[in-house]
Amino acid sequence: MNKDDPKVRSAEENKESTKRASSEILGLIALKGKLAESGPFTMPCSGYSGGVYRDHHPWSLYDVPIDDMKEAMDRLRKGLPRKGWKIVKDGFDGSPSKAPQIVANSKGEEFSVDIRLHDQRKYGKDPSFIEVTLESACFKTEKPD
Numbered sequence: 001m002n003k004d005d006p007k008v009r010s011a012e013e014n015k016e017s018t019k020r021a022s023s024e025i026l027g028l029i030a031l032k033g034k035l036a037e038s039g040p041f042t043m044p045c046s047g048y049s050g051g052v053y054r055d056h057h058p059w060s061l062y063d064v065p066i067d068d069m070k071e072a073m074d075r076l077r078k079g080l081p082r083k084g085w086k087i088v089k090d091g092f093d094g095s096p097s098k099a100p101q102i103v104a105n106s107k108g109e110e111f112s113v114d115i116r117l118h119d120q121r122k123y124g125k126d127p128s129f130i131e132v133t134l135e136s137a138c139f140k141t142e143k144p145d
Contacts, residue, residue: 006052006137006139006140007098007140008017008125009139009141010141011042014053014055014136014139015040015042016054017110018111018134018136019057021110022059024067024083025113025115025117025134026132027074028076028079028083029130030075031061031072031130032064033063033064034058034062034063036060036061036128036129037058037059037060037096038058038059038070040053040055040056040057041055041056041057042055042056043055043056046104047107051100051140051141052138052140053138053139054138055127056130056133056135056136057132057134057135058132058133059132060130061129061130061132062129065126066121066128069128069129069130070100070117072130073117080102084107085104085107087104088103088104088105089103090141091094097118097119099115099116099117100116101114101116102114102115109137110137111134111137112130112134112135113132114133114137115131115133116131117130117131118131
């Protein structure tokens with residue numbers, strides 16, 4: 001994402017774009033399970049003085065068999081590039097559980113997404129889940145006329 005020159009956008013316009021990008025990812029996952037989400041929220045963008053923000057949209061999908069979730073990760077590996085996303089990491093995260101992780105940036109770098117598959121069975125816990133964290137690029141709020 002280009003940190004040097006944030007685009008000017010209204011907070012509402014950015015939030016709607018964030019929701020659309022998140023829905024696109026959910027569509028690629030293509031599983032019917034339970035969603036845990038808070039909806040996108042706006043936060044200051046670090047490295048800038050006031051008036052520069054980004055949207056952050058974390059959510060997770062659970063109550064789906066783990067094998068179906070593994071297949072969904074494979075669908076993401078194929079589907080994200082077809083939808084204009086560039087996968088910049090496909091491997092395991094740095095946690096002790098070494099969760100499978102895909103990190104991708106959207107075409108134009110308006111968004112970055114971090115997707116992880118948490119297999120809770122090895123800890124005797126349930127449910128396992130796919131964790132998605134979507135962030136928008138930094139943007140400046142529109143100046144009033």
